[in-house]
Amino acid sequence: MLSELERPGQLQLRVTDVKQFVYCPRVVYFSYLLPIEKKVTRKMEYGKEEHIELDRLEKRRTFRAYELTDDAERRFHVNLSSERLALSGVLDMLLVQGNAYYPVEFKYTRRPPELNHKYQLMAYAMLLEDTVGKPVRAGFVYVSEDRIAYPIDFTPNMRKFVREILASIREMIKREQMPHRARQKKKCVDCEFRRFCNDIE
Amino acid sequence: MYFLTDEERQRLLKGILPKSRSLEIAQELRGWNWHQPPLEPVYDIPLAVYEIAGKYCSTGRDIYLRRIQHLRAAPNKDMIMGSAFHETLASILVRAKRLIYLHGVDNLRQILKELPEPPQGIVERRKHDLSTEDCTELERRVSTIHEFEVARLSTRIQDTVAKQPYIKEDSLVATAIPVMIEQRLDGSFLGLSQMLSADAFVLPEPMIMDLKYGEPRQFHKLGTAGYALVMESLYEYPVNLGCVVYLNFNGDRITVSKDIHIIDDELRQRFMEERDQKARMIYEEIDPGVAKDCYPACPFRKHCK
Numbered sequence: 001m002l003s004e005l006e007r008p009g010q011l012q013l014r015v016t017d018v019k020q021f022v023y024c025p026r027v028v029y030f031s032y033l034l035p036i037e038k039k040v041t042r043k044m045e046y047g048k049e050e051h052i053e054l055d056r057l058e059k060r061r062t063f064r065a066y067e068l069t070d071d072a073e074r075r076f077h078v079n080l081s082s083e084r085l086a087l088s089g090v091l092d093m094l095l096v097q098g099n100a101y102y103p104v105e106f107k108y109t110r111r112p113p114e115l116n117h118k119y120q121l122m123a124y125a126m127l128l129e130d131t132v133g134k135p136v137r138a139g140f141v142y143v144s145e146d147r148i149a150y151p152i153d154f155t156p157n158m159r160k161f162v163r164e165i166l167a168s169i170r171e172m173i174k175r176e177q178m179p180h181r182a183r184q185k186k187k188c189v190d191c192e193f194r195r196f197c198n199d200i201e
Numbered sequence: 202m203y204f205l206t207d208e209e210r211q212r213l214l215k216g217i218l219p220k221s222r223s224l225e226i227a228q229e230l231r232g233w234n235w236h237q238p239p240l241e242p243v244y245d246i247p248l249a250v251y252e253i254a255g256k257y258c259s260t261g262r263d264i265y266l267r268r269i270q271h272l273r274a275a276p277n278k279d280m281i282m283g284s285a286f287h288e289t290l291a292s293i294l295v296r297a298k299r300l301i302y303l304h305g306v307d308n309l310r311q312i313l314k315e316l317p318e319p320p321q322g323i324v325e326r327r328k329h330d331l332s333t334e335d336c337t338e339l340e341r342r343v344s345t346i347h348e349f350e351v352a353r354l355s356t357r358i359q360d361t362v363a364k365q366p367y368i369k370e371d372s373l374v375a376t377a378i379p380v381m382i383e384q385r386l387d388g389s390f391l392g393l394s395q396m397l398s399a400d401a402f403v404l405p406e407p408m409i410m411d412l413k414y415g416e417p418r419q420f421h422k423l424g425t426a427g428y429a430l431v432m433e434s435l436y437e438y439p440v441n442l443g444c445v446v447y448l449n450f451n452g453d454r455i456t457v458s459k460d461i462h463i464i465d466d467e468l469r470q471r472f473m474e475e476r477d478q479k480a481r482m483i484y485e486e487i488d489p490g491v492a493k494d495c496y497p498a499c500p501f502r503k504h505c506k
Contacts, residue, residue: 112225114227115227115229115230115466115470118466153220153223153224155224155463155465155467157463157465157467157468158465158466158467160467161467161470161471180477183238183239184229184237184238184239185238
């Protein structure tokens with residue numbers, strides 16, 4: 001890690017870093033700069049179990065939720081990486097129909113996708129574009145509790161914003177500077193890093 | 202200047218407008234949620250939109266010098282010219298509206314006769330801050346803008362009256378000149394100044410317009426985003442569109458280009474991030490340091506170098 005930190009422009013990041021940074025930048029700060037063992041919370045364990053179940057069910061479903069015809073193809077847990085972006089990640093599901101590619105992220109909540117999910121999906125789409133060599137126009141966040149696939153159209157401004165997030169993460173790691181805490185206090189309630197933020201009551 | 206060409210209107214109606222209506226803006230980034238994070242102001246430092254959106258100095262030291270060191274700098278030539286162009290445009294549009302109300306639709310000939318009268322005092326008020334040469338240049342440009350806008354307004358008024366023979370004054374103003382000039386806004390819900398002024402606000406589909414003189418810059422869109430957020434905070438209806446109008450001169454000719462854009466999640470976040478950073482800088486009295494890429498016309502240049 002240290003050698004990579006010395007050349008932060010090249011520092012390999014993960015797509016989950018993008019998601020976490022938008023949720024709370026300190027999570028990424030702690031992950032990269034504090035040698036602490038991450039506590040596995042009940043929420044994480046539950047997410048893992050749900051993931052396995054969702055994969056099983058998803059294989060049997062039609063493509064109606066995504067408004068695609070049945071000649072589409074599903075690919076699960078797709079490894080994606082880009083040397084150019086120095087970014088990698090594992091996408092939950094990839095839908096392929098003809099020449100069109102749609103990244104899909106599963107979420108185990110009842111709430112519609114939030115901003116961090118949107119940029120996570122965008123980051124996957126950017127990796128996908130580098131892998132398949134063509135633009136990816138849209139993707140989906142699948143909310144499992146409600147079985148709704150929320151379509152997200154990728155805009156040039158979203159791509160730019162993800163690049164800015166990646167640059168901000170690298171800059172933060174380079175400077176070893178503690179970023180501001182999550183703006184919504186409710187996010188701190190069951191955070192595994194809570195005890196390391198000394199400005200949170 | 203603020204009226205769209207046929208192509209721009211087509212682009213707006215077929216491209217940008219449907220997209221802006223289908224695009225889901227995160228609720229937390231709508232101005233009416235100013236009472237909760239991330240929109241809720243962290244610091245009690247009211248900022249003007251131009252202070253947040255004007256990123257000509259990449260570190261923001263100009264704001265530090267003005268707000269913390271209380272330094273004053275004389276505006277540069279571009280700033281003086283720009284303010285004169287704004288004033289010219291505002292005066293013509295307001296004058297056209299005034300003439301319609303004053304003379305009434307039945308006296309169209311009188312309205313069109315008085316409309317071309319040039320605005321008074323715009324150059325005179327600025328001549329002490331400019332060289333004689335710049336004054337002459339400003340005079341020529343002000344009259345170019347005036348002529349350009351008078352011609353467009355005359356056509357719009359005549360077209361509207363020709364199409365709607367029974368139209369009355371108020372409706373004629375709203376149809377032919379559907380822009381509110383220098384809309385005054387109270388930005389205090391969002392930690393901004395109580396005395397903001399948006400260059401123009403288009404009524405039919407809420408759109409903030411901002412007139413710029415010179416080269417397009419990415420951060421110009423932050424200004425429209427700021428005003429859109431303030432309008433949402435005040436009136437609780439969505440403002441999804443912004444338009445930066447670029448005015449330039451090619452000899453005695455005017456060139457106008459428009460950057461119509463959606464005030465999307467990303468733009469809103471950038472604006473709020475910039476607001477928080479600048480408010481913190483002032484609150485904590487942090488000197489952000491001299492920018493590496495100072496622009497030559499910066500009025501604070503001598504204080505940094």
